[in-house]
Amino acid sequence: MKISDLNLPAHIECKSFSSREELTHALVNDVAQQLEEAIHQHQQASMAVSGGRTPIQLFHELSLTPLDWAKVTLTLADDRCLKHEHPDSNAGLVRHTLLQNCASDAALVALFEDRLDLTYQEQQAQCEARLNQVSDPLDLVILGLGNDGHTASLFPCSDDIESAVNSQSHCALVTPKTAPYSRLTLTPKRILNARRRILHICGEDKLLTLQSALSDGPSIEMPIRFFLAHPLTIYWSA
Numbered sequence: 001m002k003i004s005d006l007n008l009p010a011h012i013e014c015k016s017f018s019s020r021e022e023l024t025h026a027l028v029n030d031v032a033q034q035l036e037e038a039i040h041q042h043q044q045a046s047m048a049v050s051g052g053r054t055p056i057q058l059f060h061e062l063s064l065t066p067l068d069w070a071k072v073t074l075t076l077a078d079d080r081c082l083k084h085e086h087p088d089s090n091a092g093l094v095r096h097t098l099l100q101n102c103a104s105d106a107a108l109v110a111l112f113e114d115r116l117d118l119t120y121q122e123q124q125a126q127c128e129a130r131l132n133q134v135s136d137p138l139d140l141v142i143l144g145l146g147n148d149g150h151t152a153s154l155f156p157c158s159d160d161i162e163s164a165v166n167s168q169s170h171c172a173l174v175t176p177k178t179a180p181y182s183r184l185t186l187t188p189k190r191i192l193n194a195r196r197r198i199l200h201i202c203g204e205d206k207l208l209t210l211q212s213a214l215s216d217g218p219s220i221e222m223p224i225r226f227f228l229a230h231p232l233t234i235y236w237s238a
């Protein structure tokens with residue numbers, strides 16, 4: 001199957017690559033250009049990135065890209081409720097792979113604070129306060145996709161999904177049943193307010209998930225649908 005086999009609506013732009021290396025190269029250029037334009041227009045830039053395995057190469061190559069990183073604020077589309085030194089922490093991943101080299105001067109606004117003495121509800125309240133200080137709209141949000149149709153940490157299996165997707169806040173606390181750790185996630189409201197959204201996916205399995213998300217069905221059952229209904233750029237490679 002190829003991404004061109006999917007019947008994508010006109011508001012979705014699709015960029016398809018024959019290798020992950022080519023995809024990464026093109027995506028780095030796109031992201032760098034978007035951040036530069038934002039800095040040019042309003043003297044600063046803001047971007048939320050996702051965790052997981054897919055963006056690791058992107059983070060590394062972005063970190064090597066010359067840019068006025070001191071004017072860039074990074075945050076996360078979602079994070080696991082873990083200390084940042086934990087290998088599954090998205091904030092830890094961003095610190096170790098993206099906030100390096102040329103990008104070491106960028107600011108990172110973590111969703112989950114690096115401490116375990118607060119309840120998850122207190123963490124959520126503090127995350128909300130921090131996100132209030134990050135420019136809204138964000139210039140760019142890079143999303144990933146799970147094969148259950150989750151994106152960010154909007155997990156369809158979670159008891160919290162309905163309140164998370166309807167939330168008027170910047171972030172929500174979600175505990176998935178099919179994945180480890182409670183999570184803090186940006187809400188659809190905050191993600192949809194961004195100036196631009198990119199979906200970064202690699203592999204045939206993600207294409208099948210995308211195909212099923214494009215078929216009719218409730219958004220809450222495959223939360224990526226909230227974003228497929230709005231302008232989006234998809235970067236895909238096998």
Ligand SMILES: O=C(O)[C@H](O)[C@@H](O)[C@H](O)[C@H](O)COP(=O)(O)O
Pocket residue numbers: 050051052053054055077078079080090143144145146150151152153
């Ligand atoms: O922290 C997370 O789990 C994510 O941000 C999540 O939404 C991720 O993007 C997808 O699960 C895809 O993960 P992979 O890139 O590892 O397939």
